[in-house]
Amino acid sequence: MRVDDFCDYDNSFPDEFYACLPRECPDCGAPMEMSEALTQLHCSNPKCPSKVVQRMVAMAADLGVKDLGEARATKLVSEFGLDNPLLLFSYEPDKDGVPEGMSFDVANGIVSQLNAKRRMTLAEYVKLAHLPFIQTSSQALFGGYDTLDEAYAALEEGGLGYVCRKLDISADSDVSVRAARVYETLKMFKSDLYQCIDFVEIIKMHSAEMVHLTAVCSDEVGFPFKTKADFYATVNNLYQNLHVEFLGALTRNCDYLVWAGADGSPARLTNKVKKARAYNEKYEEHKASGTLKEGEHEIKIVSAKQFLYILEQLVK
Ligand SMILES: [Zn+2]
Known part of the structure; x- marks a missing residue:
């Protein structure tokens, strides 16, 4: 709701309150809006x-x-x-x-x-744009494609129903407000995404030569990387035919856990490390007793340096 409208039609607060609300954005002059719960003011210009x-x-x-x-x-x-x-x-x-x-x-x-x-997947590129409401939906909506043309063709052909299906939102519930926001945002920022796509290099995830791995990082990955973000982007810019998907949480399907302590360096024993070790113990037990489940595998715990070495061997 526009702050202007709110001030004109609402009368549950003293006049001074309405008088001190900003009606225009100090940065771009567009009308200010208020969230439905009246807890937040924001500029109505999406490109403020x-x-x-x-x-x-x-x-x-x-x-x-x-x-x-x-x-x-x-x-x-x-x-x-x-x-x-x-x-x-x-x-x-x-x-x-x-x-x-x-x-x-x-x-x-x-x-x-x-x-x-500059090398990234299409989903990473869209996520990187930090469009409103898109952060958590980028992988679901763009992960299946290597070009904006293909992804937008599917999106525009399938419309809101497609977004709901991809994001696992039931179309008739209140949550579909979220799907509508996602859909509108992607339409509104389509030209922005196209404008810069040629300045990055999109990894062809859906080609046969691609080596695909999943990994999770513990809080410290180890020398020489100070931050996880630095590590993620570095790894995915090393080789043409390799992509590592870095997951936020550790699951059984994960191939690697990257942790500074893996090579014996002093590092905090994190919950992710404990969890991976527990999975691996179970794996050993199942292997010994011949009761391995389909796809069950060891989660290799390695330092950043060891991980880079393994990748080098893999893509040779
Ligand atoms: Zn503004």
Whole structure:
């Protein structure tokens, strides 16, 4: 609901309250909106510069790109009038210049970090865009495709029903509000996704040569990676024919658990490690007694360095 409308029609609060509510966004001047529960105010412009900045910062964090916090993202967005954070992938400081107050060193540093992380799956690309409501649905909606053309063809042909099916939402329940939001958002930001797709390299997941693995990381993965984000993006930029899907939680289907302590280095014994060890004990028991279930396998616990070595052997 527009703050304007709320102030005009509601009368359950003192006048001073309505008077202090912002009716226009301080960043772009678009009308402000209020959430249904009246707990949040937000700008109604989906491409409000402040949202673009927040999305760019989140993107950088996801990729483990350092030196791109809110202050620098604000400079880039306002200097170049960006309305799509993915445009960061097209940024060439030598050609485009640098915003006032940012050095070429910093700008080139950001770009060279990005360059090392341009390879990703289509679902990762869509997730990286940080579109509203799409974060958790990207894999379900885009994981089956290698091109935006194919994914959007399926989406547009299947409409809302397709979104509900893919996201496992029953179409007649209240939750389908979520499906509608997802659908509208993907339609609205379609051109943004297309605009930058050629600046990244989409991994062809659905080709026969692809080696596909699943892994989970414990809180520390080990030297030389400081953050998990850095590790994820680095791994998936190493080889053309390899993709590692990093899961948030450990399940039996996982191939590897990456943990700093796996090579004997001091590291916190996390719940994921305990869980993997418990799975592996069960696996050994089943193997010894000849009662292995279909697909049951050992979850190999390795350090980041060991994991990279294994990958190297796999793709040889
Ligand atoms: Zn705004």
